[in-house]
Amino acid sequence: MKPLLRLLTVSAVFVGLAAVAHAGPVGDFEGNLRAAYADYRSALFFTNTGDPDKASSAIDGFQEKWSALANDKAGxxxxxxxxxxxxxxxxxxAGIADTAAGEVAAGKLGEAHETLEAIRDQIGHLHERNGIVTFSDRMNAYHAEMERVLGSDYGTFDAEALGRLREDAAILAYLADDIVAHPPAGAPADPAFVAALKPFEASVMALRQAARSGDAAAARKAVGGLKGPYSKLFLKFG
Structure with a gap:
């Protein structure tokens, strides 16, 4: 999904997992989906860090859980x-996961990582079509915008580039605030969640402050400091 479209969706439809996570088929499905998504996040992480054994294990776990969802006789x-x-x-x-599993088996972890990225979009589109926004959707909205920022050419971070960066930082801050405001159920009481959330928030604040100050060196460093805190939060909770 394009970043601005997802941004508008997040703005307009505030239907999170907490709103649907009651007893019964609605909450059961979303809970099982989130469990499968945990293995998916691990698969993304280990294909990115170059660990074939752990990547293969994570994909296997995801495929097992996803198969149970897809083959539920209740429909x-x-x-x-x-x-x-x-x-x-x-x-x-399921097809994307099968392709990624084959790529991991062939030692093509970079290709497998790129292949797995499409699962994020498929689940996001499923939720979007049906008016559902979960914590993972919010994390993915931030990720899409963050990747756009990381791929942008700010050159020497001159005045014009810093102006663009201020606008980009404002969007990231909005998406980050949405993440903070809608944590997963039970997460605020989890010290690990708090420990991962604080550096994530700090990375976005550092970007905004650097862009506002006009400090080119600080801005360059802040852009480079976005991915690590996000990745740690995403791996465990996203």
Missing amino acids: APPQYADDPDYAATLAAV
């Missing part, structure tokens, strides 16, 4: 009952 849960693309989305995710 689509209520929140997706009217989605004509529900079954196709589940099948597409």
Whole structure:
């Protein structure tokens, strides 16, 4: 999804996992999806860090959990009952995971990482079509904008570039605030979540302050400091 479109979606539809996580098929499905997504995040991490054994294990775990979701005899849960693309989305995710597993087995971890990225989009589109926004969707919205910033050419961070960076930092700050305001159920009481969230917030604040100050060196450093804190938060909770 394009960053601005996702930004508008997040702005307009505040239907988080907490809003649907009641007892029954709605909450059960989203809870099981989140459990599968934990293995998916690990697969992304280990394909990126070059650990084939752990990457393979994480993909196996994801495939097992995803297969249970896709083959549930009860069919689509209520929140997706009217989605004509529900079954196709589940099948597409399974196919992507199969491709990534083959790439890991062939030692192509970089390719597998890029392949796995498509699962994030498939699940995001599923939620978007059905008016659902979870913590993971918010993390993915931030990730899309962060990657755009990391891929932007700010050159020597002159006045014009710093002006663009201020605008980019404002969008990242908005998306980060949305993440902070809608934590996963039970996460605020988890010291590990708090410990991961603080550096993430600090990285965004550092970017805004550097862009506002006009300090080119600080701005360059702040841009480079975005990915690490996000990745740590995403790996465990995203």
